[in-house]
Amino acid sequence: MMQYNHQEIEKKWQEFWANNQTFKASNTSEKPKYYVLDMFPYPSGAGLHVGHPLGYIASDIYARYKRHKGFNVLHPQGYDSFGLPAEQYAIQTGQHPAKTTEENIKTYRRQLDQIGFSFDWSREVRTSNPEYYKYTQWIFIQLFNSWYNKDADKSEDIETLISVFEKEGNATVNAVCDEDIISFSADEWNSFSTTKQQEILLQYRLTFLSDTEVNWCPALGTVLANDEIVNGVSERGGHPVVRKKMTQWSMRISAYAQRLLDGLEKIDWPQPLKDSQTNWIGRSQGAMVSFDVLMTDEIKNNHSDKNPFKIDVFTTRPDTIFGVSFMTLAPEHELVSKITTEAQRADVEAYIEATSKRSERDRMSDVKTISGVFTGAYAIHPFSGEKVQIWIGDYVLAGYGTGAVMAVPCGDQRDYDFAKYFNIPIPNIFEGVDISEAAHSDKEGTVIANSDFLSGLKYQKALKLSIYEMEKRGFGYGKINYRLRDAVFSRQRYWGEPFPVYYKDGMPQMIDAKHLPIVLPEVEKYLPTEDGKPPLGNAEVWAWDVNQSTVVSNQLIDNETVFPLELNTMPGWAGSSWYFNRYMDAGNTQEFASKKSLQYWQNVDLYIGGSEHATGHLLYARFWQKFLFDKGIVPVDEFAKKLINQGMILGTSAFVYKTTVFVKNGCAIDKSNDDVIENIPTLFVSKNLFSSDDEFENVVKNYLLDKKLLNPNFEDLVMITKNAIHADVSLVNASDELNIEGFKNHPLNQDYKSAEFITETDNTFKVSREVEKMSKSKYNVVNPDDICEEYGADSLRLFEMFLGPLEQAKPWKTSGISGVYSFLKKLWKLFYNGEKLSISDATPTKEELKTLHKTIKKVEEDIENFSFNTSVSTFMIAVNELTAQKCNKREILEPLLVLISPYAPHIAEELWSQLGYNESISTVDFPRFEAKHLVESAKNYPISFNGKMRFTLELPLDMSKEEIEQTVMAHEKTQAQLQGKTPKKVIIVPGKIVNIVG
C-alpha cells in the first residue's frame, strides 16, 4: 500500500479486532484492573450525530492508554433500551417497541463499530432484555424486603423488623418510615391480621405503595419524577404536568439522604455536579418547634377533643424565635378548617378555592404577588406566651417541611413582605440593625436583642441555646430536614420492566425470585385501557398462579390461587441504576454477578457522560449502590470513583438571506400593484454584499434594475426586506460557500427551484454562520458516517478531541477536519518514501530523540489530565519536526506509533504491522520517558524591560547570575532600550527570564 487509504485500513482492523476478540476483558488477571465506562445510550431512531461519540472517544483513548500501561481494562458498552420514544412510536404505528428498539440498536452498533472503539462487546447489556431485567426485578424484591435502621445507619432485612415488632412493638424502632405511623405494642402486633401487618410493614419498606401527590402528565399518560420535569413541563415532549393523587410504588431514597451527601466527599466528580446533587438533597439544619393553638370557646365547641391543637413548624433559625409575630399555614394544611373562626371562614374558603385552581406552574412563576388570609385563630408563643396571629398563605408550600412556618418578618424577606402587605407588626430582635426597608437575614456578626435569654448572643450561641431550651421545656428539638423527596417508581407505560408483584386482598405480594424474570406480556394496544388503567391492563395473560408459579390468563383469576399482576411498569432509571455492576459479569445466568467478579472489578474507575444526568440517573444509581452495599451484594458503596462530564458539541448553522419584495402601502399607481412585482423571482443575496439593511435593499434593487425585472419608474414604490433561513450545512463548503444547485435541488427547498442568487464578484455565494444546538430542525446535524467515509474514523477521533477541552461546549465545523486528515497523511509519509516502505535501523540523532521524548512526556501528562486536545497538537508538532528532520528511524517511529495508537488506532495498527509485527499494537508497553534527552546547555533568554519582553538572547545555562547581568547590560539592544538611563534593578531568574527595571 503506497498511500494512506483510510477506508481499506479501518475496515481491515475493525474486522481484525472483532475476529481476534482483542478487547475482551478477563475477570481474572495478574494485572491491576481498570474499569472505563460510558453512560450507555438510549438507542433513538435518529442514530448518532457527531456530538454523541465525543465522550466515547475520550473514554476509548483512556482505555487504550491504560492497556498500554499494563492494566486489565474493562471497557463495555450496552443500551438503555426501555423508554418513551419507542413506545410513542408504537402507539402511533402499532409496531412493537421491541422491534423498533432492535432496529435502532443495529444502527447504533454499526455506527459505533465504524469509529473503532475498543469495547468488549461480549459483555453488552440491554435493559429491555429479560435476562437483564430479571435482576432489575430481583433488586426491586430486595428493596421491598428491606427497611432502614437509623440506629445502625443502614438497610436491614425486613425480618429483623418483624422480630422486633413481635417482641417489643414499634416503640423502640428507629426507622426511616412514613410519617403517619401508629404505635403498637408486641401484643397488639401479634393480634393484628396479616393484612394489617402487611399494611404496617409497607410503611417501613424501602420500596412501598402509597397514595401520593404525583406529577401526572396527561399527554404521556404517565406520572413523572421530579427530575423528569423541566420548567413545569415534561422533559420529553414538553407536555404540561399536573398534581394528582395516585397509588404508586415509591423508593425511600430519603433514607439515604445524608449518606448520599457524605459520599460526595470521597468521589472525584465535577464540582458543579456535586453542587447540584447537594442542592437537590437540600439539607437544612434547624429545629422542629411546636406552637399550641389558643383554644377559644369557639374552637372548643366545634371539636370533641379538648387537647389544644398543635402547629409544628420547621425552622432553620430557632435563634430568632422571639421575632415571631405571626404564623403562616399552607392553604392545604389540615388544621386550617379546624381553627378558622366563623367570622373569617368565608374569606378563608374563598382563598383556598382560588389557590387550588392555580396550577403549580402559576404558583411558581408568580412569586411577586403577595396573598393570604387571616384565619381568626391565634397560637401561643411557646417562650413568651404571647398571642400570635395564624394566617394562611400560598407562599408556604404544603409539600415541604410541615406545611407551616413561624414567621419572623425582621429576619426573613418573605415574612417581611407578607407582614408589610397585611400590616402585621415587625418586631426587631437584632441589635443596631435597621429593618425599616428590608429584613435582615445575615447570621454572622449579628447580635440578638429583645429576646429574653437569647439577648446579647451571636448566632452560633443563640442557635444552640434556643434548641437546648426548647428541648428542656419539651416543645421543640433540633432537627435536620432534607428537600429530597421519595422517588415515585411506577410508570403507566408499556415499554418498561414489569413489577414482580401480584395483589392478594389488595396487598402487594412479591413473586419468589426463583421464578424471575416476569416477562413483559403481549398487548393489543399500547394505550391506557378504556377505564384508565395502564397499558398492561390490555394484556389478556397477566395473572399469577401461585400453585404453578407461572403467568396465566386473566380469566383464571379467582383471588385464591390466581391473582392479578401489577399493571404499572418501572421507570427509565430502574435499569440504569445498576448496569455498571452487571458488566462485571454480564453473562451470568445464576446471579446478578458473581462475588468473585464483583470483588475483582469493584467499581468504575472512570465514568464519562453528560451533565444532564446530575440529579436523575447519578443520584438514583448512587442510592441503589449504597443499598446493595448494605445488603452485602456489592463490595463498595460508591459505584464510580471518577466522573467526567463531556461538553456538548454544538452545530454551526448556515443561513442564507432571502428577499421579500412588496409594494409600499398606500401607493397610488395606475397599474395594478401586482404588476410591479409580478416578474420578480425569489432572490438570495450573498452575505458579504451588504452590511446593513439599506445596503441589502440597494444590492437587490440594482440587481433587479440591471436585469430589467423592475421598471425604474416604480423603483421607489417597492420595499425590500430580508430574512435569514437555514440552509443544510452539507451544502456549504469550508469557505462558507453555498452549493447553489444543491440548494435548489434539496428536497426541503422545493419552493426555491427557480430562485436567483446574487453572488459575490468571484461568483461564489456566501452564507452566514451561527452556532446553535445541533438539531435536525436547524439543518446543522453532521453525521459521523459521512465523516468516516470521507476522512476516516481516525480523523474523526482526532478531530473531536482537537476541538477543545473535553468538558467544554464547543461548536463543530467540518472544515477543520482537513487539518487532522493531512496530519495522518504526513504521519504515513514518515514511513513511506514514495511508494516504498522505508525504515532505517540507524541510531537516532540527539534532535530526533529530543522530539520523541518531549512528545512522550507531554502526551502522557495530557492523557492523565484528560487534556486530549493538546496532545493532538503535540502529535502534529512531533510529526512536523520529524518530517523536517527527515527521520525514518525505527527507534523513533515505533514508540511514536504507540503514543498515537489510543487516538488513531487504525493507522497505528496498520503501520505497526508493516513494521513487521503480527500482534496488535494495543497491548504494547507505553514508551518510557527519559529526561536525559531533554537536557539543554543553552537558553534563549527573554530580556524584558519593566516586565515587557523586548528581545531574546541565547546564553549558556551554566552562566552565573553576575555573568548574565554583565552580558545583558553590555548588549547594544539593552543600551538602546535604556537610552542612557541607569536601571533601578535587574531581576535574573536563571533558566527563566531577565527583567530590567527602569
Next chain:
RNA sequence: GCUCAAGUGGCGGAAUUGGUAGACGCGCUGGAUUCAAAAUCCAGUUCUUUCGGGAGUGUGGGUUCGAUUCCCACCUUGAGUACCA
C-alpha cells in the same frame, strides 16, 4: 433572585507551581507545482505604526521586578436551581 462555570486574533483554541501571550489547526493572502483543478509544498497572517517602535488576554482598580494566571469591584455569556422556612 441564588449557586456555579467561563470571557484571549476572522474562527476552534494553547500558555501545567506568576516568567517570551496567540502553540497547534481552520480560514485568509501571496508563491511553487499543474494545460487546468484537486492534492502537495513554501512564505505570511493580534492590532497599530512616521517601520524606530507602541498597544494588547471582558471593564476598572490592587498585589508583584513581572499578572491571561493571584486579590477586590463591575459588565457580559452559559449552565443549574428557584417562594425549601
